[in-house]
Amino acid sequence: MKKLVFLMGLMGSCLVSCGTQTYIHTCTHETIAEAPEPASGRARNVILMIGDGMGAEHVWAAWLCNKGQLNLTTLPVTGFSITTSASHTITDSAAGGTAIACGHKTLNGQVGVDAEGKPIQSLAEQMRQAGKATGVVVTKAVTDATPAAFYAHVKSRKNTDAIAAALTEAGFDVVAGGGSDNFTPEQREKLKKECSLCELAAPGDCAPASKRGDWLPQRVEQALKLLEQDKDGFFLMVEGSKINMSAHVNDLDETVHETLDFDQAVGVVLRWMQKRNDTLLLVTADHQTGGLSIQGGDKAKGKVEGHFSTFLHSGVAVPVYAAGCGAAFFAGVQDNSPTRSRPEALTCYMLENRVLPYK
């Protein structure tokens, strides 16, 4: 009887997750040897990179597959970000993105508004007000919840029409990603005319990393070349959007591909930063997806054995990596938005002390 109950339990757990998967990555991606050290002073430029759903486990799976080397793991400052939302222990991308973009926790599903539904100015909007150039580069639709938190203020992440209209009016200098079918021809025309770079690469999401080539690292390089021309500096948000999706379907191979692709984009930024000391790079995630754990592997062979425990998000804190101007602040454990005990946490501190003048 005990055995039967055990077997039934096992079968039940197989319904919510696959068994351990093995993936061997056959090529090795180039990484940089050293990231810029933390520097003092106020950052002129801020590059915020979000691996959607990228927990520490996704990073270590990619690390094993890239034979024990990543750009991410060279960043000199590391910490953890607690991702709980105003309504749930396990956040969604809308509330997670809003906390990072606007410095306020909100209800799951809400974008760019506080828990009461009141609009909150985002980092990108404040930077733009300070005269800086702004951009978003993502691999899913540019109207998805994470990028939307930087320019839209809607009570539902599903309100794509309002989100597309907000992006059309946001005045961003760089817009690259998928989601062309979410815009009217007039909106697309306006974006093309007004942005230095506007590429709506696909009607829905961009292709998966294994089929996308180096689209993301290349767009990041292009964006940096354009944005660096602004004399007041710039704010760029880059999202490895599909790490989340691959983990949602418990696809270890594609999760690793997406994380390595994101890491290559981090490498592009680090190489660009080596020539300067006026930029803060902050890399984090909005939440962890898939409850991935590492069950084994071999970094000499680029091999990982991973096990997903859910098709949903999980509730763990996610890693934070920082380099450059003001990076030192991001060490340790902090919330994804300011709290009473740590009012200066993450974005607000970054805004008020590191980038924008004191209020």
Ligand SMILES: [Zn+2]
């Ligand atoms: Zn997400």
